[in-house]
Amino acid sequence: MILEDMVDKRVVVTAGASGIGKVIATRFAEAGAKVHICDVAVEQLAALRESHPEITTSLADVSAPEDVRRFFEDAAQSLGGLDILVNNAGIAGPDMNTEDIDYDAWSRTLDVNLSGTFLCTQHAIRLLKQGGIGGSIVNISSNVGLMGLQRRAPYVASKWALIGLTRSMSLELGPFGIRVNAICPGDVEGERIDRVIRMEAESRGVSRDQVVAERVEGTALRTFISPHDVAALILFVCSEAGARISGQALAVDGHVEHL
């Protein structure tokens, strides 16, 4: 039922050329949705077009208002409207104590993770309201959007902020049949978490294996998360099965204890 609900849905995914976004985009496409993505990585975009010619693409930075305007023009033209937006683009930001963080690094993290989501969502709301049949917006936060984490203040602040944005927009958009939810993954297998683990191991002067073991031990299910777990939850939330779910921050993290 969940997969059948996706047939012919018009879906936009930000940062869909690699990582979790690529798995989300391809999962929707495999379920029969029409998918348009953006990314800043030229080579990854070309590779995705080669492997998945059914997915259309824009070269766009979500933090640049003019790029986002063009991205949604492309999306509206390619898809003929919009049913689902997945705001996936996000950067890790600096790994350092708050007093040492450069203002530019702080701003860049907030620009991509928070303002990028805001900009894309504004365009999506207009398209969803034009369609007149509601829709679904999913913001990729993180389980650190539900707790604190040392040396990662800009990232953590941006992911908490996304939950505030989600809850506020859900109240505004619910009367139009538009649902807004945040997804909060734990450590997801892939290049990004490899980089984060390497940075943490170097900054603490411990081995990579120790960092991995501690992170896995910190979850009740003793596990990392697969990007497919994240995609599955998003498809569920966007399907009829999730029709009464809005304004929520849903963790997929093997149960890390937080608020």
Ligand SMILES: NC(=O)c1ccc[n+]([C@@H]2O[C@H](COP(=O)([O-])OP(=O)(O)OC[C@H]3O[C@@H](n4cnc5c(N)ncnc54)[C@H](O)[C@@H]3O)[C@@H](O)[C@H]2O)c1
């Ligand atoms: N990887 C994890 O463990 C994890 C955990 C929780 C939440 N998340 C969140 O999931 C999302 C995806 O994470 P990921 O691990 O796949 O990331 P990633 O670092 O692997 O990047 C994925 C893609 O984002 C693109 N991108 C970067 N900046 C962009 C911008 N300004 N505009 C458009 N595209 C841009 C990159 O080119 C890349 O193709 C992020 O929001 C991240 O914060 C990740």
